[in-house]
Amino acid sequence: MLNLLWILLAGYGAGILLPLCLPRRPEAQSLTAGVPAIVATSAGVVLGLLGLTSSEPVTGSLASTIPLLTLAIRLDSVAAFFLFTISVVGLAASIYAIGYLRHLAGRASIATLGALFNAYLLAMTFVVLADNGVFFLLAWELMSLLSYFLVVTEHEKMEVRYAGLFYLIMTHIGTAFIVMAFLIFFQSTGSFSFETFRQPGQPLTEGMRNLVFLLVLIGFGTKAGIVPLHVWLPYAHPVAPSHVSAVMSGVMIKTAIYGLIRVYFDFFDGQFPWWWGFTVLFLGTISALLGVMYALMEHDLKRLLAFHSVENIGIILLGIGAGMIFQSYGLKELAALGLLAGIYHTINHALFKALLFLGAGSLLYATHTRNMEEYGGLLRRMPWTGFFFLIGAVSISALPPTNGFVSEWLVFQSLFLSFQIPTVFLKLMLPIAAAILALTGVLALACFAKAFGIAFLAQPRSAHARHAQEVPVPMRIAMGFLAAFCVALGIAPMVVVPLVDRVVAPLAGLSIERKVLALDGWALAPVNVEFSSLSTPMLALLLAALAMLGLGLAVALGGRLKARHYKTWGCGINLTPQMEYTATGFVQPIKRVFSTIYQPTVKLETEFLDESRYFAKRRRFEFHIEPIFEKYLYDPLVAFFATLAGRLKVIQAGSLHLYLTYIFITLIALLLLAV
Amino acid sequence: MLHSLILMVAQTTVLLAISPFLVGVIRKVKARLQLRRGASVLQPYADLAKLFQKQPVISTATSWIFTATPYIVFTSLLTAGLLVPTFTSQTPMNFAGNIIALVYLLALGTFFLILAGLDAGSAFGGMGSSREAIVASLTEPAMILSIFAIALTNGSTNVSTIVHKTALLEGIVTDPSPHLMALAALFIVALAETGRVPVDNPATHLELTMIHEAMVLEYSGRYLALLEWSAGLKLAVFLSLIANVFAPWGIATTMTPAAMAIGLLVYVAKTAALAVLIGVIECMFAKLRLFRVTDLLGVAFILALLGLLFFYILRS
Numbered sequence: 001m002l003n004l005l006w007i008l009l010a011g012y013g014a015g016i017l018l019p020l021c022l023p024r025r026p027e028a029q030s031l032t033a034g035v036p037a038i039v040a041t042s043a044g045v046v047l048g049l050l051g052l053t054s055s056e057p058v059t060g061s062l063a064s065t066i067p068l069l070t071l072a073i074r075l076d077s078v079a080a081f082f083l084f085t086i087s088v089v090g091l092a093a094s095i096y097a098i099g100y101l102r103h104l105a106g107r108a109s110i111a112t113l114g115a116l117f118n119a120y121l122l123a124m125t126f127v128v129l130a131d132n133g134v135f136f137l138l139a140w141e142l143m144s145l146l147s148y149f150l151v152v153t154e155h156e157k158m159e160v161r162y163a164g165l166f167y168l169i170m171t172h173i174g175t176a177f178i179v180m181a182f183l184i185f186f187q188s189t190g191s192f193s194f195e196t197f198r199q200p201g202q203p204l205t206e207g208m209r210n211l212v213f214l215l216v217l218i219g220f221g222t223k224a225g226i227v228p229l230h231v232w233l234p235y236a237h238p239v240a241p242s243h244v245s246a247v248m249s250g251v252m253i254k255t256a257i258y259g260l261i262r263v264y265f266d267f268f269d270g271q272f273p274w275w276w277g278f279t280v281l282f283l284g285t286i287s288a289l290l291g292v293m294y295a296l297m298e299h300d301l302k303r304l305l306a307f308h309s310v311e312n313i314g315i316i317l318l319g320i321g322a323g324m325i326f327q328s329y330g331l332k333e334l335a336a337l338g339l340l341a342g343i344y345h346t347i348n349h350a351l352f353k354a355l356l357f358l359g360a361g362s363l364l365y366a367t368h369t370r371n372m373e374e375y376g377g378l379l380r381r382m383p384w385t386g387f388f389f390l391i392g393a394v395s396i397s398a399l400p401p402t403n404g405f406v407s408e409w410l411v412f413q414s415l416f417l418s419f420q421i422p423t424v425f426l427k428l429m430l431p432i433a434a435a436i437l438a439l440t441g442v443l444a445l446a447c448f449a450k451a452f453g454i455a456f457l458a459q460p461r462s463a464h465a466r467h468a469q470e471v472p473v474p475m476r477i478a479m480g481f482l483a484a485f486c487v488a489l490g491i492a493p494m495v496v497v498p499l500v501d502r503v504v505a506p507l508a509g510l511s512i513e514r515k516v517l518a519l520d521g522w523a524l525a526p527v528n529v530e531f532s533s534l535s536t537p538m539l540a541l542l543l544a545a546l547a548m549l550g551l552g553l554a555v556a557l558g559g560r561l562k563a564r565h566y567k568t569w570g571c572g573i574n575l576t577p578q579m580e581y582t583a584t585g586f587v588q589p590i591k592r593v594f595s596t597i598y599q600p601t602v603k604l605e606t607e608f609l610d611e612s613r614y615f616a617k618r619r620r621f622e623f624h625i626e627p628i629f630e631k632y633l634y635d636p637l638v639a640f641f642a643t644l645a646g647r648l649k650v651i652q653a654g655s656l657h658l659y660l661t662y663i664f665i666t667l668i669a670l671l672l673l674a675v
Numbered sequence: 676m677l678h679s680l681i682l683m684v685a686q687t688t689v690l691l692a693i694s695p696f697l698v699g700v701i702r703k704v705k706a707r708l709q710l711r712r713g714a715s716v717l718q719p720y721a722d723l724a725k726l727f728q729k730q731p732v733i734s735t736a737t738s739w740i741f742t743a744t745p746y747i748v749f750t751s752l753l754t755a756g757l758l759v760p761t762f763t764s765q766t767p768m769n770f771a772g773n774i775i776a777l778v779y780l781l782a783l784g785t786f787f788l789i790l791a792g793l794d795a796g797s798a799f800g801g802m803g804s805s806r807e808a809i810v811a812s813l814t815e816p817a818m819i820l821s822i823f824a825i826a827l828t829n830g831s832t833n834v835s836t837i838v839h840k841t842a843l844l845e846g847i848v849t850d851p852s853p854h855l856m857a858l859a860a861l862f863i864v865a866l867a868e869t870g871r872v873p874v875d876n877p878a879t880h881l882e883l884t885m886i887h888e889a890m891v892l893e894y895s896g897r898y899l900a901l902l903e904w905s906a907g908l909k910l911a912v913f914l915s916l917i918a919n920v921f922a923p924w925g926i927a928t929t930m931t932p933a934a935m936a937i938g939l940l941v942y943v944a945k946t947a948a949l950a951v952l953i954g955v956i957e958c959m960f961a962k963l964r965l966f967r968v969t970d971l972l973g974v975a976f977i978l979a980l981l982g983l984l985f986f987y988i989l990r991s
Contacts, residue, residue: 377736398779400776416832419827424987434819435816435980436816438778439812441782441815442782442811442816443812448786449789449790450808453792453793454793457740457793457796458796459736523771528830531831532773532833534773535771543750543754546750546754547746549687550753550901554901557724557727557900559728561897563730563733565735568795568893570797579797589805589809589966590808590809
């Protein structure tokens with residue numbers, strides 16, 4: 001295993017150095033960055049799988065000259081699972097980049113981009129491997145900074161710089177909270193080693209534990225994009241190059257889930273009051289619902305996908321939150337089930353979200369626009385991209401028999417099994433969360449029906465879409481690879497559940513593989529066979545067999561009449577793309593029904609002909625959604641800090657003498673304190 | 676194994692055979708209540724046979740989604756139908772999925788229908804798709820909560836297990852109020868999901884009021900036949916669900932031929948009775964405006980939630 005780790009490090013190292021040291025043509029640079037990344041991520045995939053199946057965690061450490069910092073790594077099953085996820089998505093993104101970078105040639109340095117991307121993947125790998133608080137924070141900060149540099153690739157655009165700055169500020173606020181949490185641990189243990197965090201000499205007091213819970217929730221929640229800390233996602237994810245967006249949205253936000261699991265279930269060993277779990281569940285529900293709602297109103301494909309990340313983080317937290325609630329009531333099996341559901345959804349979301357972002361990147365590559373209203377008819381022009389995007393859309397809408405369905409089903413089961421909790425309040429709250437999850441599921445379906453339908457079906461809505469062509473082979477391979485994973489993880493839960501169970505078992509304290517799998521693994525029957533069961537392989541088989549029946553019936557009852565092709569009936573006039581339903585029109589009923597949430601402002605100005613008011617000369621239509629969180633939460637905060645800074649300007653006069661006086665006074669004060 | 680296979684084939688056949696009949700019954704009841712003689716209840720079979728033999732016309736604007744959709748919808752509904760007991764309480768495919776799987780299988784069909792509505796590029800199709808999206812989003816939470824309220828009584832979310840357990844109890848429910856509320860909620864959901872008045876009108880010819888019919892407006896020939904049959908199947912699935920979950924009397928709980936025969940007869944009678952009820956409702960109520968439908972579905976959701984609340988209160 002150590003050899004694999006060296007291959008991984010050497011691969012990323014080569015991927016960072018080679019493109020920078022061998023300056024050649026852009027094509028060669030994208031290969032010198034891409035091939036080492038492919039080698040490194042492949043090593044990561046194997047290493048992750050080995051780590052998942054091995055019984056003992058692998059550890060290693062290197063002392064450093066910096067105090068408190070030990071370069072300690074620990075590959076236990078939790079780290080291995082996230083390493084596997086990062087590497088699979090990283091692998092697809094690296095293959096994709098080989099074709100995609102061509103599109104950026106001339107606008108950005110391919111060599112820098114390739115090197116940064118390798119460094120970014122490496123930093124993320126260390127985030128999950130780190131076994132020391134300072135090392136973890138270093139890797140975390142490196143990951144955040146490198147992703148910032150990748151986000152601002154096209155920094156000539158104002159929009160990109162704004163998004164980058166916003167992201168940079170938000171991620172540092174989050175990091176500050178994590179640092180505080182780690183310092184509390186350090187205060188009581190005197191060490192930054194994760195091992196001492198697990199078994200502190202003197203345990204944290206009740207109040208400190210609660211404080212750490214909140215600090216960690218806010219800190220990692222900012223990176224994960226939990227509502228209301230999600231505001232940076234829809235800015236930063238869309239403007240990054242698409243393979244970077246895929247990694248950011250697919251796996252970087254999952255490192256926050258890793259952090260939450262690590263602290264709550266590993267450091268705190270699953271000992272917490274019920275309201276911790278309820279808080280997580282509540283935030284998960286809100287994130288899931290608001291994420292999908294804002295996604296529906298979005299017509300920039302990449303922003304839409306970014307909002308869906310908020311939704312899916314919410315679904316993951318629903319599973320984990322339910323698990324935490326069960327854990328605090330001592331319902332061990334159910335706690336394991338909730339965790340299993342959340343972690344299963346983590347990898348599923350990584351796969352289909354990366355697939356969809358790569359698909360969005362392909363559309364951007366082919367049409368040079370992210371605006372959905374300018375797509376249309378692309379399925380006929382880009383059949384492969386369209387097919388893979390459809391698989392991604394079906395998976396994220398949780399339709400059987402894909403992977404999204406299996407994990408959402410498991411989340412549903414863990415919420416339903418809440419009737420075993422002794423308090424009536426939670427007994428009612430969890431099914432309501434399930435109902436909201438159902439609403440979220442259908443709204444996601446509507447959203448992706450919109451995204452796929454408007455982008456790929458009907459007639460092209462712009463010249464960009466009319467002239468679109470299928471993307472290069474490496475990009476198609478990357479999407480096909482992820483699409484195959486999405487289907488495989490859906491119809492083969494008997495392979496996935498035992499692996500995820502190895503992550504859950506040490507955290508929840510018991511293995512529930514046997515309790516979840518029934519009928520030799522052909523069906524899932526969580527905890528109680530009678531309560532519920534699901535067999536996606538059987539459903540897939542039934543769907544295939546009955547589709548044959550449908551085809552057979554059509555032939556038997558009607559023969560093989562050849563269909564006639566003719567243009568769509570347009571009530572006597574020729575249909576043009578302007579008459580097609582737009583994305584805005586499609587979601588209008590949803591906007592109206594949920595107007596309490598959206599607070600939309602619609603402005604319609606009509607200019608009439610001078611001769612008659614029956615003929616309009618020009619119409620202007622505007623519509624906005626109220627950005628509630630930005631307006632009522634962030635703007636006042638920013639205003640507060642701006643005023644504060646204005647007041648503090650008095651002591652920041654810019655005079656060197658004054659500053660020297662400050663330093664002198666501080667020194668005296670400190671000396672007095674020391675005495 | 677062979678036994679299960681035969682049961683599956685029998686169930687598929689029953690579902691396929693009964694769905695046009697149920698549509699026919701509703702039409703007949705409506706006609707009689709409107710003082711018309713109406714077509715025979717067997718007319719939908721003739722319609723299907725005729726449509727299968729017509730040459731389909733496909734729009735040149737469409738992609739493969741358009742031709743694949745009728746098969747996907749038909750398949751997903753039949754698969755969903757295999758998860759719901761019809762004439763026997765022990766469906767062989769019970770293990771393949773519970774109520775959540777059923778709901779999501781229906782959603783699979785809805786997803787592709789919405790896509791197909793957008794594919795031809797006509798505004799009517801888009802309009803239908805857009806409306807279907809909002810109606811579907813409002814029905815599913817109510818449906819899941821209402822089934823959950825019943826599932827709690829029986830300790831199972833698998834429809835067949837619920838029905839089998841209730842049937843063995845001879846239909847005696849200790850506290851009927853959660854069940855009645857869930858029944859009311861599920862009935863409203865069924866009306867909305869199968870595109871019936873007051874949510875949608877399957878007999879309308881006015882594009883501006885259509886939902887389901889607008890989505891399938893561009894279809895013809897065998898594709899339309901499959902979609903019409905699927906609409907009938909959806910009706911059959913929902914009526915079987917309501918009839919057997921809330922009134923499992925007479926359903927075959929054993930595997931003897933006599934029990935099966937009685938089960939089949941009772942099943943046809945029960946679903947036909949529900950179809951008559953739907954026919955009466957269609958005559959008594961006007962179609963609601965699209966934005967009033969939300970109120971109706973909101974009522975369904977609240978009813979299901981109350982059912983759940985009542986269950987916990989009565990228990991404790």
